[in-house]
Amino acid sequence: MIEHVKILCCRISWMKEYRSREERPFSYHSYIRDGNTPAEALNFRACDDNLFRGYVPVGDDKSGNYGKIAIERLGASKNAERTSPVVVVFCAPHEQNGGLRIVGFYPSATVLRKPEISELPDRTPITRVIADSAVLIPEAERHFAIPGRKEGGFGQSSLWYGLNEETPLRSDVLKYVQNQTALPGDQPSVIEYRRKRLHERWEGRANSRHLIHEKGYCCDACNYSISEADQPIWGSGFELHHLLPWADLNEGDERALNASDFAVLCSTCHRAIHRSLYVSDVATFRTKVLAKRGF
Numbered sequence: 001m002i003e004h005v006k007i008l009c010c011r012i013s014w015m016k017e018y019r020s021r022e023e024r025p026f027s028y029h030s031y032i033r034d035g036n037t038p039a040e041a042l043n044f045r046a047c048d049d050n051l052f053r054g055y056v057p058v059g060d061d062k063s064g065n066y067g068k069i070a071i072e073r074l075g076a077s078k079n080a081e082r083t084s085p086v087v088v089v090f091c092a093p094h095e096q097n098g099g100l101r102i103v104g105f106y107p108s109a110t111v112l113r114k115p116e117i118s119e120l121p122d123r124t125p126i127t128r129v130i131a132d133s134a135v136l137i138p139e140a141e142r143h144f145a146i147p148g149r150k151e152g153g154f155g156q157s158s159l160w161y162g163l164n165e166e167t168p169l170r171s172d173v174l175k176y177v178q179n180q181t182a183l184p185g186d187q188p189s190v191i192e193y194r195r196k197r198l199h200e201r202w203e204g205r206a207n208s209r210h211l212i213h214e215k216g217y218c219c220d221a222c223n224y225s226i227s228e229a230d231q232p233i234w235g236s237g238f239e240l241h242h243l244l245p246w247a248d249l250n251e252g253d254e255r256a257l258n259a260s261d262f263a264v265l266c267s268t269c270h271r272a273i274h275r276s277l278y279v280s281d282v283a284t285f286r287t288k289v290l291a292k293r294g295f
Contacts, residue, residue, distance in 0.1 A: 006074040007087045007163040007173065008111055008129070009146065010056035011100065011154060012040040014092035016139050018104070019045035026095040029057075042124045043090065044104055044136040052106060052134040053116075053127040054088065057158040069128060071113050073161045084110040087177055088129045089163070091146045091154070096275065100154060102144040105177055106131035135180050140274040144176055212238055214259045219266040220282050221273065222290055239270045243280050 013025035021041045039055040046052055059067020076083035085108040091100040109131035116127040137144075146160075147153030147169070154160045163170045217238050218225035226234045240262045263282045265273065269290070278285040 009160040013038040101142040104136040220263040221269040
């Protein structure tokens with residue numbers, strides 16, 4: 001039962017996709033600030049064998065003095081080299097707002113006491129956890145905060161075992177994991193839900209992108225557009241942005257949405273509007289934010 005499963009909470013660098021060594025990371029660690037590529041850069045990219053091999057800093061890994069994970073704190077015997085199943089929760093510092101946010105997780109992983117080292121191009125160079133499935137939270141939806149040391153959470157270490165105690169935070173994290181992995185993948189229409197701490201994200205789902213075809217490949221904010229001939233190459237740069245506020249829904253409510261409930265934004269404007277004060281007002285975002293940048 002997931003209620004009794006062990007949880008390993010891991011602090012890594014903030015990245016958007018964790019699928020490329022070329023992606024820009026954000027971290028407070030001097031090693032990353034000095035321009036080095038974090039080993040967790042491929043944490044959410046499946047390997048050729050369809051497994052996810054993840055990394056979290058332990059000890060002085062960067063100099064080759066690989067530390068060990070105390071897997072006995074996850075229920076393993078002192079002689080064991082690995083333990084499973086473990087919910088591995090990856091957290092990272094938010095660059096604008098500060099604090100740690102859940103960026104993704106492995107719902108059922110094997111945690112290694114000593115790392116596996118690899119030089120294969122599709123693999124994390126230092127593997128500490130292995131899983132057959134992974135959930136990456138979209139960057140704009142990373143709202144679940146994990147406390148710091150003063151609030152009884154993360155200390156100096158990149159690993160935190162505190163979620164194995166029966167606390168309200170443990171219960172909330174497990175509910176979050178269950179709800180995220182249970183999102184329907186074949187919903188026939190665009191449905192919007194509201195819960196206490198979670199909502200389903202439909203903007204990027206493939207089966208809702210037909211709304212972009214209906215509205216046209218033109219950004220409602222900056223007016224960037226492409227021709228029909230360019231859609232196979234550049235069409236993925238346009239995204240749906242929901243306009244209806246979540247606060248209008250009661251817990252458990254649902255409603256079908258149509259094209260008028262969404263704006264079409266280019267990926268740059270979509271990221272920016274979620275960080276502005278005008279998330280539900282594209283016209284004001286255009287005049288108050290984009291105008292300052294010369295759009």
